[in-house]
Amino acid sequence: MYEDEPVTQDPHPLTRHMQQLTDRARAFDRRRPLVWDALLTGFFVVAAGTDYAGGGWRNVAQNTDLPDWLIVVLTFGMSLPLLWRRRRPVTVLAVIVAFSVVNSGSGALLQIALVELIVLFNIALRLPLRTLGWAGLMMTVPLVVGAVRYPKGSWDQQIVPQVWAYAIVALLGIAVRSRQDYTQALVERARQLEVERDQQARLAAAGERTRIAREMHDIIGHNLSVITGLADGGKYAAAKSPERAAQALDAIGSTSRQALAELRRLLDVLRDEAPEAVELAPQPALADLDRLIEGVRAAGLPVRSTFHGRAESLPQGQELTVYRVVQEALTNTMKHAGAGVTAAVDVDYADDGVRVTVTDSGGASRGVSSGESSGDSSSPGSGRGLKGMRERTALYEGTLEAGPTAGPAAGWRVHLHLPRPAAPHLNQTKESAQ
The missing domain is CATH 3.30.565.10 (Histidine kinase-like ATPase, C-terminal domain)
Structure with a gap:
C-alpha cells in the first residue's frame, strides 16, 4: 500500500512567471486593442511584401507570368483586412476569401492566404456555431476553384488536408472559448460567494446585536426597577425606621453590583481580547428563580x-x-x-x-x-x-x-x-x- 504524495499547492516558478506575462499581455490588449491588431497586421503585411519582393512566391505558383500589380493587390488585399478581424470577423473573412479565389484561380497561390485561419479562429472564439459553419463552407470555395483550375493529383490530396487544417483551427477556437466561459463562470461564482458571505456576516452581526440588546434590556430594566422600588421604600422608612432604610440601601448596593457584574460579562464579549481573557460565568437558569423572586420581594x-x-x-x-x-x-x-x-x-x-x-x-x-x-x-x-x-x-x-x-x-x-x-x-x- 502506497502513501499518497503531498499535493503541491504553489505552481512552478516558470509557470507562475508565464502566467504573469500572459495576464499582462491580456491586460494591455484590453486597454489598447488597436495596438495589438496593428502589430499583427503589420507583421503579415511585411512578411507578404518580403515574399513578393524576393520572388519567393514563384517557387509554389502554378503561373509565374502574372503581372506585378496583381501580386501587389492580392498581397495587400489578403493581409490588410486583418486589422478589423475582431470587430468585423465575418466581413473580413469574406474579403479575404474573395481575394483568395482570385489567388487560386490565377495560379499565384500566395501563402498569405493562410491568414484566413486567424480570422476563422476569431469567429470560433466569439461568434455562434452556425456562423462558424457558414465560414467553413465559405473557405472551401478557393480550394474548389484551385482544384478545378489547376488539378494536381486527386481531389482528396488537394482539399482534404486543408479542410482538416480548418477543422483543427475551429476546434482550437472552440476549446479556448469554452475555457474562457468556464473561467468567467468561476469568477462570477466566486463573486457571488463573497456577496453571500458578506450578507451572512451582516445577518449574523445583526442577530448578535439583537441578542445583546435583549440581554441588556432584561438586565438593566429589571435591576433598575428593583433599585427604584428599594429607593422608594427606603425613603418612606427613613423617618420611622432607620434600620429598614439601611437595609434598603444595602439591597440597593447589592443589586447594583449584581447588575454591573452581569453587564460587564455581557460587554466583555464585544471586546477584541482573547477568549481566555474574558471572565466567563453561567447564564441565569431555573435555579436562580428563587433569588430573582427574593430580590423583587426586597424591592417591595x-x-x-x-x-x-x-x-x-x-x-x-x-x-x-x-x-x-x-x-x-x-x-x-x-x-x-x-x-x-x-x-x-x-x-x-x-x-x-x-x-x-x-x-x-x-x-x-x-x-x-x-x-x-x-x-x-x-x-x-x-x-x-x-x-x-x-x-x-x-x-x-x-x-x-x-x-x-x-x-x-x-x-x-x-x-x-x-x-x-x-x-x-x-x-x-x-x-x-x-
Whole structure:
C-alpha cells in the first residue's frame, strides 16, 4: 500500500512567471486593442511584401507570368483586412476569401492566404456555431476553384488536408472559448460567494446585536426597577425606621453590583481580547428563580411562588428563556402596577414541557393597554419587553400569551409554554440495545 504524495499547492516558478506575462499581455490588449491588431497586421503585411519582393512566391505558383500589380493587390488585399478581424470577423473573412479565389484561380497561390485561419479562429472564439459553419463552407470555395483550375493529383490530396487544417483551427477556437466561459463562470461564482458571505456576516452581526440588546434590556430594566422600588421604600422608612432604610440601601448596593457584574460579562464579549481573557460565568437558569423572586420581594412587591413537579434538566437556552420571561413580567408589574399590588409566579414542570404563569392583582396594564409590555420606562407602550419575550419563546417553538386578566380587577397575566425538546439520541440508544 502506497502513501499518497503531498499535493503541491504553489505552481512552478516558470509557470507562475508565464502566467504573469500572459495576464499582462491580456491586460494591455484590453486597454489598447488597436495596438495589438496593428502589430499583427503589420507583421503579415511585411512578411507578404518580403515574399513578393524576393520572388519567393514563384517557387509554389502554378503561373509565374502574372503581372506585378496583381501580386501587389492580392498581397495587400489578403493581409490588410486583418486589422478589423475582431470587430468585423465575418466581413473580413469574406474579403479575404474573395481575394483568395482570385489567388487560386490565377495560379499565384500566395501563402498569405493562410491568414484566413486567424480570422476563422476569431469567429470560433466569439461568434455562434452556425456562423462558424457558414465560414467553413465559405473557405472551401478557393480550394474548389484551385482544384478545378489547376488539378494536381486527386481531389482528396488537394482539399482534404486543408479542410482538416480548418477543422483543427475551429476546434482550437472552440476549446479556448469554452475555457474562457468556464473561467468567467468561476469568477462570477466566486463573486457571488463573497456577496453571500458578506450578507451572512451582516445577518449574523445583526442577530448578535439583537441578542445583546435583549440581554441588556432584561438586565438593566429589571435591576433598575428593583433599585427604584428599594429607593422608594427606603425613603418612606427613613423617618420611622432607620434600620429598614439601611437595609434598603444595602439591597440597593447589592443589586447594583449584581447588575454591573452581569453587564460587564455581557460587554466583555464585544471586546477584541482573547477568549481566555474574558471572565466567563453561567447564564441565569431555573435555579436562580428563587433569588430573582427574593430580590423583587426586597424591592417591595409581594410575590407568591409555586412550583409543581420536578425540575428536570432542560437546555440552557430554555432555562434562560424561562428566567427572562419571569424577570420581565415581574419588572413590568413593578413599573406599571399601583400600590398594594401582589404578584404570583406559578411554574409547572410537566411531561410535555414547562409552563410558567405570572399574574398580578391589578394595575399592571396601565401604560401597556395595547397588549405590549413596555421595556422602557421612558416610553410606555413601546413593546420592547414583550417583543423580546416572544422572540425568546419562538426560538424553542413555544407559545406566549400576555394580556389583562378577566374580572373587575385590572390585573395582568403572562403565560409561557415551552415544549420539552425531543431526545432522538435516547431512542437510538434504546433501539441499539434491543
